[in-house]
Amino acid sequence: xxxxxxxxxxxxxxxxxxxxxxxxxxxxxxxxxxxxxxxxxxxxxxxxxxxxxxxxxxxxxxxxxxxxxxxxxxxxxxxxxxxxxxxxxxxxxxxxxxxxxxxxxxxxxxxxxxxxxxxxxxxxxxxxxxxxxxxxxxxxxxxxxxxxxxxxxxxxxxxxxxxxxxxxxxxxxxxxxxxxxxxxxxxxxxxxxxxxxxxxxxxxxxxxxxxxxxx
Amino acid sequence: xxxxxxxxxxxxxxxxxxxxxxxxxxxxxxxxxxxxxxxxxxxxxxxxxxxxxxxxxxxxxxxxxxxxxxxxxxxxxxxxxxxxxxxxxxxxxxxxxxxxxxxxxxxxxxxxxxxxxxxxxxxxxxxxxxxxxxxxxxxxxxxxxxxxxxxxxxxxxxxxxxxxxxxxxxxxxxxxxxxxxxxxxxxxxxxxxxxxxxxxxxxxxxxxxxxxxxxxxxxxxxxxxxxxxxxxxxxxxxxxxxxxxxxxxxxxxxxxxxxxxxxxxxxxxxxxxxxxxxxxxxxxxxxxxxxxxxxxxxxxxxxxxxxxxxxxxxxxxxxxxxxxxxxxxxxxxxxxxxxxxxxxxxxxxxxxxxxxxxxxxxxxxxxxxxxxxxxxxxxxxxxxxxxxxxxxxxxxxxxxxxxxxxxxxxxxxxxxxx
Numbered sequence: 001x002x003x004x005x006x007x008x009x010x011x012x013x014x015x016x017x018x019x020x021x022x023x024x025x026x027x028x029x030x031x032x033x034x035x036x037x038x039x040x041x042x043x044x045x046x047x048x049x050x051x052x053x054x055x056x057x058x059x060x061x062x063x064x065x066x067x068x069x070x071x072x073x074x075x076x077x078x079x080x081x082x083x084x085x086x087x088x089x090x091x092x093x094x095x096x097x098x099x100x101x102x103x104x105x106x107x108x109x110x111x112x113x114x115x116x117x118x119x120x121x122x123x124x125x126x127x128x129x130x131x132x133x134x135x136x137x138x139x140x141x142x143x144x145x146x147x148x149x150x151x152x153x154x155x156x157x158x159x160x161x162x163x164x165x166x167x168x169x170x171x172x173x174x175x176x177x178x179x180x181x182x183x184x185x186x187x188x189x190x191x192x193x194x195x196x197x198x199x200x201x202x203x204x205x206x207x208x209x210x211x212x213x214x215x
Numbered sequence: 216x217x218x219x220x221x222x223x224x225x226x227x228x229x230x231x232x233x234x235x236x237x238x239x240x241x242x243x244x245x246x247x248x249x250x251x252x253x254x255x256x257x258x259x260x261x262x263x264x265x266x267x268x269x270x271x272x273x274x275x276x277x278x279x280x281x282x283x284x285x286x287x288x289x290x291x292x293x294x295x296x297x298x299x300x301x302x303x304x305x306x307x308x309x310x311x312x313x314x315x316x317x318x319x320x321x322x323x324x325x326x327x328x329x330x331x332x333x334x335x336x337x338x339x340x341x342x343x344x345x346x347x348x349x350x351x352x353x354x355x356x357x358x359x360x361x362x363x364x365x366x367x368x369x370x371x372x373x374x375x376x377x378x379x380x381x382x383x384x385x386x387x388x389x390x391x392x393x394x395x396x397x398x399x400x401x402x403x404x405x406x407x408x409x410x411x412x413x414x415x416x417x418x419x420x421x422x423x424x425x426x427x428x429x430x431x432x433x434x435x436x437x438x439x440x441x442x443x444x445x446x447x448x449x450x451x452x453x454x455x456x457x458x459x460x461x462x463x464x465x466x467x468x469x470x471x472x473x474x475x476x477x478x479x480x481x482x483x484x485x486x487x488x489x490x491x492x493x494x495x496x497x498x499x500x501x502x503x504x505x506x507x508x509x510x511x512x513x514x515x516x517x518x519x520x521x522x523x524x525x526x527x528x529x530x531x532x533x534x535x536x537x538x539x540x541x542x543x544x545x546x547x548x549x550x551x552x553x554x555x556x557x558x559x560x561x562x563x564x565x566x567x568x569x570x571x572x573x574x575x576x577x578x579x580x581x582x583x584x585x586x587x588x589x590x591x592x593x594x595x596x597x598x599x600x601x602x603x604x605x606x607x608x609x610x611x612x613x614x615x616x617x618x619x620x621x622x623x624x625x626x627x628x629x630x631x632x633x
Contacts (some may be wrong), residue, residue, distance in 0.1 A: 022376055023368045026281045043467060050466030050496035057495050068514055094407060108500075117504035122560075123534040130559035149553060185551050189565045193548045194593040195571030196381065198586045199436050201386050207582050208574055210443040210475065 007206045014204035097155065145182070148173045222519035229247035233594035244521075259404060260361040265407075266301050267292045268353035269327075271343045274361055282336035282365030287329045289355070294345045295324050306345040307331075310357070311338050311433040321347075322444050334363040381596065386589030393585030401584055407576050408428050416452045417518035423458040425517040426446070427508060427533060428472065429524020429548070430501055432465040436571070437549050441524035442468075442475050448521060451477040453483035461494040464504040469496045509536045521562065521569065522546040526553045547573070600626065 013035060020028045058072035066072075085099040093100045130148075133139040148158040151173020160168040202208035223468035269289040278286035278466075287307065289498070302324045308316040311329060317330060334340060343357040393399055417424045417561040425449060448621040452459050456505040459476070463469045472494045480489035497507040509532065512520070512618075520537040522530070523542065537544050538560050546557035547565025557564045565573060607623045610616060 015271065022366060022369055022372055024280045024369050025365055029281045043432065043465075046466035046470065047241055047499075048466075050469060050499075051495045053466075054498075057492060060492075068510075072509070081408070106502075111506070112500070112502040115506050115532065116528060118531055118615075122531045125530055126535055126538075126556065126559040129557075132278060155578065188551050188554065189569035190597045191566075191594070192551070192571075194590045194597070195378065195549070196436055196570035197382050197593065198386055198590040199440060199571040199574070202575070202583065202586050203436075203439065205387075205390075207390065207586065208581075209445040212576070 003212060006212050007209065010212075011204050011206060014200060018204075051079070144172070144176055148176050151176075249543055258468070259527070266294045266346055266348040266351055266353050268346050268355040269305065270355070272342065272344055272355050272358055274340070274342050274358040276361070277330070277365050279366050279369040279371060283332060283334050283494055285331045285334045285340060285342075285363050287331070287342055287344075287358075289327055289344055291327050292323065294346070294348070294351070300324060301348045302346055303349065304347045306347060306352075308343050308345065310389075310618055311341070313341075313360075318342075329534060330566045336363055336365055337511060338362065357621045362439060378596075378629075382589065382593040384590035386586045389588035389592075390582050393581035393588070395579070399581070399584050399588055401576060403588055404565065404569050404572065406547065406565045406569065407444075407573055409543075409563050409575075410448060411451055413447065413519040413521075413545060414448065414455055414457060416543055418455040418457040419531070420518040421516035423460050423515055423597060424519045425462045425508075425512065425515070425542070426454055426459060426521045427524070427535075428461070429522075429526050430464045430504060430529065431525035433467045433471055435525050437523075437525040438465075438468060438571060440549075440570050443523070444523055444577065446475050447477055447577040449479035450483055453480045453485045456485075456488070460494050460511060460515065460517065461507050463494060464497060464499055464501075466496055469494050501527065501529060505532050508533055512536045512540055512542070514539045517542050520544045522548075522557065523565070523573075526550060526557075531556035533558060537561075567602035584589045602628070604630075 003071050008055040014034060016028075016031045020031045023029070051205070055076065058075045060066075061069045061072040062076075064181070082100070082103055085103060086093045087102050089095075089098045092098065095101065127145070131142040147169065150159075153172075156169030199208065229591040253372075269292050272287065272289040274285055274287050276282075277286050291305075292302050294300060304324060305322045305326055307319045307322065307329050309319050310316050317588065320329060323331065331340070339360045339362055341357050344355045346353045346355070367566075373500045389399070414424060415513065426445055428438055428445065429435070431438050433439065434603045445594065449459060451457075461472055461476070463472060473491060476493055477486075477489050480486055497504050512533075514538065517537075519554070520533075522533055526533075526548050527550070530548070530550075534544060534546060534557055545563045545565070546556065546560035547570040549567050549570055551567070554564065554566055572587050572590075574588050604623070604626050609620050610619045611623045
């Protein structure tokens with residue numbers, strides 16, 4: 001039963017989501033919303049598990065003085081600080097000017113932006129490795145990337161301004177993005193859509209059950 | 216002495232005379248302004264009184280719903296203009312079963328549609344719109360009494376249903392075929408073939424394996440696909456007595472992943488080696504999670520990293536950090552925008568459908584492999600229609616042949632259904 005009940009729930013939920021998409025009649029039209037609400041409730045309850053796990057792991061690190069235990073202290077302090085300030089703010093804790101709002105805007109947002117900004121450097125290093133002309137495909141990738149990047153900046157058109165309108169670097173970049181790139185991406189998307197259908201069917205039919213704890 | 220009348224005359228000094236004249240001028244000016252402003256006030260009043268109502272008001276039943284929606288369309292008032300416009304808004308009124316009008320909404324200038332989402336199928340509705348101006352309003356002609364209807368099937372999605380049905384039938388057919396013992400050929404997927412080698416490498420180096428299941432929850436099929444691969448990876452890890460770290464950004468994924476790893480360790484006959492701490496929750500916040508995983512990579516220096524699931528901007532940050540510590544990386548996602556980053560930074564990448572095929576591929580179960588064959592039927596259909604559509608579009612553009620145009624229209628209708 002430990003395996004059958006989750007399989008049954010999965011199958012029912014899967015079928016309901018398919019059926020409600022094609023039947024607008026009541027009660028099918030409400031099922032999507034109900035299931036989504038239930039999922040949100042389960043998700044909200046599960047956050048307690050997550051938070052407890054985070055606190056437990058961090059506390060163990062501090063207690064055992066594991067390498068990097070200082071970071072665990074930062075996690076616990078931050079966790080309680082934001083939770084207490086959030087609760088102290090009452091129902092309007094997210095309003096402008098509250099302590100929670102201040103912490104969010106002046107600590108979380110800058111830290112988050114910093115992480116995001118690192119992406120610029122990683123794009124450069126990854127591009128450097130990816131665009132080495134090791135073989136025919138990589139050379140093609142290098143050339144396509146070169147033309148697209150050049151076509152996206154004013155100097156691209158400046159270098160090719162002697163060419164007729166429509167054949168300049170920006171036009172070439174647009175052509176690469178609109179045709180070969182879009183065609184390739186759509187092919188991948190068709191494969192993904194079919195993969196989704198196939199995987200969903202396997203899950204609904206109970207053929208695929210490794211997400212329930214292996215098999 | 217008789218005083219001469221001339222001497223009795225009052226002599227007004229120049230300054231006083233000037234002041235008197237100025238006073239008179241002001242009085243005349245005010246009077247004339249007041250007199251002049253009267254006709255203007257009248258004309259403004261006339262203009263506001265003449266604000267035009269909306270026209271061509273149409274109410275129609277919303278197609279394919281449970282009968283709770285009626286849509287209204289109208290042409291805004293001619294006085295609804297950006298420059299010198301008189302309209303300040305619109306009020307939508309509804310009468311139910313010829314009762315008193317109820318105001319449903321106040322809409323801003325420029326509005327020309329409204330959807331009544333509180334209709335009931337047994338009632339008769341009529342609607343009108345009141346155009347609002349500064350001091351006046353104008354009521355439109357009311358719509359004919361109507362009822363809303365509920366439908367059983369969304370016919371707009373008929374073609375989609377047909378396509379889904381054919382693909383699903385093909386999947387089920389091949390699953391049944393495989394069950395009967397027919398041998399099916401599945402091409403090699405390099406990324407999945409490399410799993411054992413990658414875990415073996417970690418074991419030899421005495422360093423852990425890091426598994427990142429993306430940042431979406433269990434309601435994303437990509438996360439589900441990642442967990443199916445986790446089952447196989449953790450089984451190999453248990454066999455090799457290696458070590459796995461799995462930081463997650465969703466609590467439900469944490470519990471599901473624990474179950475998966477636990478089962479794998481039990482299947483490998485090593486339940487004692489399993490530890491709940493192998494999977495730990497970090498945070499739901501995208502970049503907070505990335506910072507934590509990056510820190511883990513830099514400190515623990517895993518020999519093998521699996522990045523499988525739904526990834527967004529963090530894909531390259533994680534993959535490049537992994538690359539910087541010399542880890543062998545196997546990545547896979549169904550998000551086309553993130554695939555180039557994984558291809559650039561990882562050793563093996565499961566492109567889209569390969570991620571979903573992984574479970575069937577790794578299990579080697581005939582039933583599961585059959586589903587992959589069914590998927591191929593879908594690909595065949597897609598290829599046929601892509602070629603047919605391309606040929607039809609080219610002929611239609613070049614020669615404008617009627618029947619070909621019809622085919623093209625039909626294809627557009629079939630594949631643009633939502």
